[in-house]
Amino acid sequence: MTNKVKPDWTGNDLLSRFVNLMIETKPIYRLMTHQARKVIIKTAEKNGIAWEENCKNLEKSPAKSLFSQITNPDIVYPDYYLVPFHAYDQGNLCWKAAFEAVPATQSLGLRVWKNEDLTWQEAQDRLRAAFHAVLEPYSPPQVENILDIGCSIGVSTKATHCYYSQRQGNLPINTIGLDLSPYMLAVAKVTDEEQEISQWIHGLAEKTNFDDNSFDVITIQFVLHELPRDAATAIFKEAFRILHPGGVLGIIDNNPRSEVIQNLPPALFMLMKSTEPHSDDYYTFNVEETLQKLGFDYKTTFPSDHRHRTIVATKPF
Numbered sequence: 001m002t003n004k005v006k007p008d009w010t011g012n013d014l015l016s017r018f019v020n021l022m023i024e025t026k027p028i029y030r031l032m033t034h035q036a037r038k039v040i041i042k043t044a045e046k047n048g049i050a051w052e053e054n055c056k057n058l059e060k061s062p063a064k065s066l067f068s069q070i071t072n073p074d075i076v077y078p079d080y081y082l083v084p085f086h087a088y089d090q091g092n093l094c095w096k097a098a099f100e101a102v103p104a105t106q107s108l109g110l111r112v113w114k115n116e117d118l119t120w121q122e123a124q125d126r127l128r129a130a131f132h133a134v135l136e137p138y139s140p141p142q143v144e145n146i147l148d149i150g151c152s153i154g155v156s157t158k159a160t161h162c163y164y165s166q167r168q169g170n171l172p173i174n175t176i177g178l179d180l181s182p183y184m185l186a187v188a189k190v191t192d193e194e195q196e197i198s199q200w201i202h203g204l205a206e207k208t209n210f211d212d213n214s215f216d217v218i219t220i221q222f223v224l225h226e227l228p229r230d231a232a233t234a235i236f237k238e239a240f241r242i243l244h245p246g247g248v249l250g251i252i253d254n255n256p257r258s259e260v261i262q263n264l265p266p267a268l269f270m271l272m273k274s275t276e277p278h279s280d281d282y283y284t285f286n287v288e289e290t291l292q293k294l295g296f297d298y299k300t301t302f303p304s305d306h307r308h309r310t311i312v313a314t315k316p317f
Contacts, residue, residue, distance in 0.1 A: 001257040001303055008262070009269045010283035023274050032274035033087040039271060044107040049120055054106075055099040063186040064095070070189060071182040072202040080228050080278070081180055087275045092152075098183035101153045102191070108222075112305050128159040130304040131221070135250040138299050138312050139164075143173055143216045147242070149205045149235065150223030151177030154188030154197065160219055161196055174198045178205060206234040210242045217248055224253045225282040232285065236294050243315040249296065255309035256283045287311055 008015045022028050044051050081091060088097045109123030118126070143164045148157040157177040165173055176199045179185050185200045192200075203209070218239050224232055239249055254261055264272065273279050288311065292298050296313035304310040 001255070002259050002262055004257065004262060006256040006262075006283040007264070007269065009264075009266075009273060010256075010280050012280075016280060019270055019273055020280070022270065029274060032271055033084075036271040036275050037087045039268075040104060040107070043110070044103050047107060047110045047120055049103045049106050051100070051103040054103045055096075058099040058102060058187060058190075059095075061190050063098070063190045066186040066189055067182055070185050070200060070202055075180070075202065075204065077180065078204075078206075078231065080231055083277050085226065085275055085277050092181035092184055095183055098153065098181065098187045101184060102187065105153060105155045112307050124155075124159075127305065127308075128156070128163070130308075131250065131252045131310050132160070132163045134300065134302045134304055134310040135217075135219075135248060135312060136167075138248045138314055140216045140244070140246055140248065142168060142171065144171075145215045145244075146173060146175040146217045146219070147210070147215045148175070148177045149218060149220045149239070150226075151179045151188060151200070152181075152184045152222075154185075154192055154200070156219065156221040157188070157197055158192065160217070160221075164217065176201060178203055178208065180204060206231060206238055208238055208242060212241055213244045214242045215247055216244050217250070218243055220249070220251045220253075222253055224251060224285075224287070225276060226278060227282070228278050229281050229285045229290075232287075233290055233294075236291055236296070240294050240296060240315060245315050245317045247315050249291075249313045249315075251287065251311040252304060252308055254282070255303055255307060257309070258303070258307050260307050 009019050010016050023032065041051050083091060085091050086097060088094055106120045106124065109127040110120055112127060113123055146160060146164060148160060151157045154177050157175060161173060161175040175197050177188055177197055178201045182202045185202055189200045243249060288298050288301060291313045297316050299312040299314060301309055301311045
């Protein structure tokens with residue numbers, strides 16, 4: 001980590017304002033998002049991830065037939081969720097985003113350890129294990145109910161469920177994945193081949209229908225950078241309500257103090273920022289202070305790898 005609290009290409013710095021101006025110029029924005037997709041796909045395929053094959057297989061899967069079953073028709077999508085991101089004009093509300101989330105997530109760990117000879121599975125396992133290792137000392141001795149907020153296609157949900165299941169032997173765990181995209185949830189459900197996850201729920205994390213004190217563990221994995229801070233704060237407030245006293249909240253996301261992220265070459269940080277409209281808000285957001293103001297007992301912020309940080313807080317007894 002560095003002493004700088006954030007990258008120069010975020011916030012209100014001169015460089016950040018210049019990048020934002022470029023992104024706001026439509027022809028340049030289109031070029032950036034096109035290039036961003038090419039870079040992501042090329043990196044994945046170079047590392048043995050069959051991007052196109054993955055997507056074609058999901059296209060032929062039962063995912064689309066699950067859509068109406070999994071969709072909550074009463075959902076009113078907040079404005080922040082209706083803007084283009086991840087190079088998709090419809091954001092997460094389309095099949096292309098949901099199908100491509102599978103190979104994109106598989107390649108996530110490879111970007112962290114790009115100079116090591118790892119398979120995507122090995123990199124993914126290391127990424128998830130590092131997060132769980134930080135959570136472990138603060139987790140309740142026995143876990144019965146887990147909620148993964150912003151679960152996307154369920155990779156994080158299944159990894160966390162597996163970790164706590166192995167940790168406590170044969171004691172059953174009720175794990176729920178919550179997301180605002182029914183497209184992502186349909187893919188999560190169809191790829192949960194062992195049906196390990198109790199429920200995949202289409203809903204707002206800011207306003208769930210769960211009872212007070214419902215969960216022992218709540219995780220928010222690689223979600224915060226996709227949110228404006230007012231939405232993140234509302235989600236933290238709801239997490240506090242539904243977390244058991246003594247329960248743990250674990251957050252993993254990009255580390256603003258990461259030397260790797262702060263020193264990304266201009267081409268890469270411009271591509272990254274063009275697909276993440278809430279970057280300025282995320283990289284200048286004091287998450288730890290916000291959690292404390294909401295009543296959490298803030299425990300630690302730890303660089304779980306050289307790109308990401310894990311933040312842990314608990315609900316006081």
